Structure formats: structure tokens, C-alpha cells
Amino acid sequence: MSARSTIVSMSIDRDLLGRFDAWLAAKGFPSRSAAMQRLIREELASGGESDPEGIVVATVSFVYDHHARELLDRLTHLQHQHLDLVVSSTHVHLDHSRCLEVLTLRGPAARVQVLGDSLVATRGVERGSVVLIPIGEPGPGHGSDHRATGPAWHAAAHGNEPPPRRRRKRRTKS
Numbered sequence: 048m049s050a051r052s053t054i055v056s057m058s059i060d061r062d063l064l065g066r067f068d069a070w071l072a073a074k075g076f077p078s079r080s081a082a083m084q085r086l087i088r089e090e091l092a093s094g095g096e097s098d099p100e101g102i103v104v105a106t107v108s109f110v111y112d113h114h115a116r117e118l119l120d121r122l123t124h125l126q127h128q129h130l131d132l133v134v135s136s137t138h139v140h141l142d143h144s145r146c147l148e149v150l151t152l153r154g155p156a157a158r159v160q161v162l163g164d165s166l167v168a169t170r171g172v173e174r175g176s177v178v179l180i181p182i183g184e185p186g187p188g189h190g191s192d193h194r195a196t197g198p199a200w201h202a203a204a205h206g207n208e209p210p211p212r213r214r215r216k217r218r219t220k221s
Contacts, residue, residue, distance in 0.1 A: 109175025118171035
């Protein structure tokens with residue numbers, strides 16, 4: 048237990064405790080305390096308890112009909128308006144007409160939530176969800192945008208040397 052932890056005692060229904068113990072075992076939690084801490088953090092974050100300017104990562108998942116008129120243009124335009132928030136995009140063909148798009152976003156919570164909600168609410172999107180995970184501020188030495196500096200810089204920032212470049216063997220003419 049860390050120096051900042053406090054021991055808390057609580058009463059809980061036996062059946063609920065049995066279900067909780069089965070859940071935490073299935074999820075691989077080392078203890079009830081670890082499981083409770085995660086649940087409390089998630090509930091507080093999902094209830095708007097997080098700082099709107101705090102840094103979050105998010106997944107935005109939505110299913111849409113790619114035949115819907117101008118939908119792809121609207122979705123692409125929204126993403127291009129927020130290049131500073133969009134980290135990645137994955138596109139999956141589900142069937143002849145429907146696709147799944149999964150975006151990873153990163154940035155201030157309020158801006159990420161607005162973009163995620165806008166994408167999911169775009170006319171033509173059948174269904175979707177936005178999941179935010181607060182990550183706080185970057186740690187020491189992490190004020191940089193890695194997209195601009197690349198993986199070699201990222202490795203060096205962690206004290207790791209980038210992998211050595213392989214030299215090509217010259218072929219000799221026979």
C-alpha cells in the first residue's frame with residue numbers, strides 16, 4: 048500500500064460480493080482494492096469529474112453506410128479540421144454497404160469529447176460510441192508531438208539509442 052492510500056471498510060451484499068470476486072478474477076485483478084480503484088476512477092471520469100482541459104486519449108467507434116450521400120466527405124472534413132486531436136484511424140469493411148471506423152484521439156478532454164460526439168452524431172452514422180480515458184499531463188520530457196519528430200526521437204527521449212542503421216553490402220560484379 049502506498050503512503051497516500053487510506054484503508055476503507057464497507058458493507059456489501061454477499062451475492063454482490065460473490066459476483067464482484069468472480070468478475071475481478073476473470074479480469075485478472077490482483078486484489079479487490081485494485082479492482083475498486085479502477086472502477087472508482089472510471090466512474091468519476093465518465094461522470095464528468097475529470098478536468099475539461101486535462102489530457103485524455105479516446106476511441107471513437109462508429110458504423111455507417113458508405114453509400115450515404117456525402118457522409119464520407121463530412122466525416123473526413125471533421126477529422127481534417129482537428130488534425131491536432133486525431134492520432135489514428137482504422138477502417139473496416141463489415142459487409143457490402145456498412146463500414147466500421149475506429150479513431151484514436153488525444154488532447155484536452157472537452158475538445159476530444161466534442162469531436163467524438165460530432166462524429167457519432169453525423170447524419171448517416173448508424174451507431175457509435177466515444178470512450179475517454181484521462182491520462183493527465185505528459186511526464187517529464189514529453190512536451191513534444193511525436194508525429195513531428197518520429198520514432199527515433201521518441202526512443203532517444205526515453206534514454207534508448209535508436210536502432211543502428213544497417214549498412215548494405217555492396218555487390219561485387221563477377
